[in-house]
Amino acid sequence: MTHFEALRGASIAFDLDGTLVDTAPDLVRALNESIARFGLDPVPVDDVRAMVGRGARALIVRAFDRAGAVLEPDMAESALSHFLMTYGADIAAHSRPFAGVEAALDVLAASGARLSVCTNKPSALARQLMEALDLTGRFERITGPEDAPAKKPDPSHLLTAAGEGDAGRFIALVGDSEPDALAAQGAGAASVLFSGGYSEKPVSTLGADRLFDHFDDLPAMLAELAAGRRPA
Structure with a gap:
């Protein structure tokens, strides 16, 4: 054969x-919109590429860790909800x-x-x-x-x-x-x-x-x- x-x-x-x-460009867009509400600086897209595989919650946790910021449970839920809403609203923009x-x-x-x-x-x-x-x-x-x-x-x-x-x-x-x-x-x-x-x-x-x-x-x-x- x-x-x-x-x-x-x-x-x-x-x-x-x-x-x-x-998908990293849209994931980083949603992530940065979500964490900006808590005063965090944007995460570069190249940093996000190595963080994608563990899910949206892990992306948010790592973004806070990267900034040396404390992520309280209610903040995590709020950021996650905003991330999913933002990402899903224009999932293939980029x-x-x-x-x-x-x-x-x-x-x-x-x-x-x-x-x-x-x-x-x-x-x-x-x-x-x-x-x-x-x-x-x-x-x-x-x-x-x-x-x-x-x-x-x-x-x-x-x-x-x-x-x-x-x-x-x-x-x-x-x-x-x-x-x-x-x-x-x-x-x-x-x-x-x-x-x-x-x-x-x-x-x-x-x-x-x-x-x-x-x-x-x-x-x-x-x-x-x-x-x-x-x-x-």
């Missing part, structure tokens, strides 16, 4: 923030798919792969963002943390996103950070990590099966992995 034929029936799940879509994403998805779909999204972003926001960027129809399902028994790095999140299928099918998670690598490893799936994402740790230290710098390289990389894990 050719490499691309190895992808027929494969389940390829994608992380969302920092993998499919560069967020865009990373270069080459749509073309890579086209190749994978044409090869017969089954595509899904596996994200720790709240499900409603994930679906709203995907719809705003006209990406929803490219995927069989969008699986947020509320849609699975547990969120990444728990492997059940990936297995839920991958859906049912033949027991011997190839499963891979394309992501950008440690929760993605751990979820794939726990599920016995391949992990392919994007070097241009939002990882707190260097992606080269996370034990992924493959790393990639541009989405142009992704389909062939996944095909090679699939061919190596299936009988010819």
Whole structure:
């Protein structure tokens, strides 16, 4: 079989923030509007990129820690509420798919792969963002943390996103950070990590099966992995 034929029936799940879509510009916009109400200086977007994976509450906590400010519980709830309102009101003002994403998805779909999204972003926001960027129809399902028994790095999140299928099918998670690598490893799936994402740790230290710098390289990389894990 050719490499691309190895992808027929494969389940390829994608992380969302920092993998499919560069969401940091809108996240930092919402964060800075939320913390400005408490007199904090804006957080640079490059600082936010390494903070995204742990959720909105963690972003707010880190912003206060960065400023050396005390975050009382009622302040945290107020900031979180304002963040979610601000972010959701214009979720894709500046967020865009990373270069080459749509073309890579086209190749994978044409090869017969089954595509899904596996994200720790709240499900409603994930679906709203995907719809705003006209990406929803490219995927069989969008699986947020509320849609699975547990969120990444728990492997059940990936297995839920991958859906049912033949027991011997190839499963891979394309992501950008440690929760993605751990979820794939726990599920016995391949992990392919994007070097241009939002990882707190260097992606080269996370034990992924493959790393990639541009989405142009992704389909062939996944095909090679699939061919190596299936009988010819």
